Amino acid sequence: MRGLSKLGRRLVGDAPPRVLWSLALLLAVLLVAPAALGKYWLSVLILVLYFAYVGQAWNILMGFAGQLSLGHALYAGLGGYIAAGLYFHYGIGPWAGLFAGVAAAAAAGAVVGFLGFRFSLAGVYFALLTIAFSEFTRLAFDHWAWAGGSGGLFLKVGSGSDLWNLRGGAVMFYYLILALSVGAFVLCRLLLQSRIGQYWLAIREDAEAAQAVGVPVLRAKMIAIVLSAALTALAGVWNAFYYNNLFPETAFAMGRSIEITLAPIIGGLGTLFGPFVGAVVLTGLGEAFTDVGEVLKVPGIKQIFYGLALLVIVMYRPAGVWPWLADRLGLKERQR
């Protein structure tokens, strides 16, 4: 009991009451949302939560520990493929399969991290290493018959709701991704309040200085990438069972990796609310531009508007939308 209240205190920390009340209100709204929303808006909200969740997972590595990964599709793809493959071939349910998927992704993260950090690749060089591993895996899966090769892997769509095998409708997947998002948010808050979180921020700000004052740099970076990979793999499993199909061309695509990075960068790198705010902004823009595209009927016009929006945001809010928004709302998150 005492441990739990200590954890609670750490979670709340020095957050002002109105932040807590706003969060509670947001959670309450999200909990009852499916009852009020139609099919379309529910699917949009699912997309928002998905990007908020993977963004949070990616943010641990880049936003906290300062290591730019442009290959996170590797972990999502591995998680999804392994859990879906085990279910497809042997009927092993996703709740068991996800352990294998997460373990594989964590191992892949450990390999990429160990090689990258051990050989002290930083910045763009590390980013290129992550891209290379992701692309390499994509090509391997293209030729791997067990995973369906380039033809893809398809899961049978059952009727009714079966939480045990993750067969069911959008509402079930909504609550699952909501649980994941809330869990990741709480976890990240606790991590930032703990010693390892402080290590990460020290490494992000100045790795050499951190090393000099005795921060175990390699170990802290390894924890960041393994944790980030494992959390991303969970999103991959969710994704595979929500969409029921997997192709190497999309699961491991560079585009998938890039879309994982966008919400936290747009929202505000290294902030707890950034991934969620970024996901709301990007998904909102994406849906709005889809409608515009349907009216204009020019191929690529949706993406052109999207590109313009990204350009405007990065030019005028390079630190992300959330730090600016929080300032406006008087909810300034402590500078980290």
Next chain:
Amino acid sequence: MTYDFLLSLAQAIAKGLLTGMVYGLMALGLSVIFGVMRIVNFAHGEMMVVGMYLAWMGLEYFEVTPMLALPAIAAIFFVAGYALQRGLVSPFIGRPEHQQFLLLLAVAILLVNACLAIAGPDSRGVQLEAQFDSYEVGPLVFDAVRLHAALAAVAIALVLWLFFTRTRTGKSIRAAADNHLGALVVGLDVRRLYAVTFGIGAACVGAAGALMITIIPVTPFLANEYTLLAFVIVIVGGLGSMTGALMGGLLIGVSEALAGLLFEPSLKSMFSFGLLILVLLLRPQGLFGRSGR
């Protein structure tokens, strides 16, 4: 090891070398931009595809062959690159990598989708008489278009080398790349030099696009592949090194051709990425780069 096998091997290597020179020119653009202002052009493949489309349009609407249109395309790219650097990229120099990445990603999205909006998703190729010609050297056969493209790429690289070693502007750019502060101290207009550099980098990739369209047709979806290919080449050759980019281009061209011959063609980029990983870990300055990053 039959004679036929050796011949097809030599043939593949020759073909790879010729394509590799065009790859090298493309990568040269990326390398020059990075070497001077430490900006990774994530829109490089997209620029390449735009160059290919411009050359295709030149033939389609104005009946100018890509080779003749090349100087005009390079000039357009130079101006566009100059303007892009001045207008968008300049404030991002020295900023965190993820911000530069996002900026150029937005540029990439705009470029590739502009191509899609204008030319549509279908593959567009050019028909040239030279595509039916070939040169025979002993038992080896060289496609005429490939040979012409390779020679043009080498000629352009040579001009660039002369520019960087013989002209005042070229030397100033190298000075600014070596020591930004020093260049400012001695009174060089570094902002203009950076813009010129971005223009040159863009002109390289535009020219490479004009040459590439004579070899393979273009679709908007090639852009991402070319960006990755250019990354692989400059890292393998040595990011920021001119010779490195060209040699890296040859190496990747040959490795792709050999993988296509000896294994499945679809495995060809697996080799490139494997090579990329090895070079990143064992020799991050690249095979031909100077040590010390």
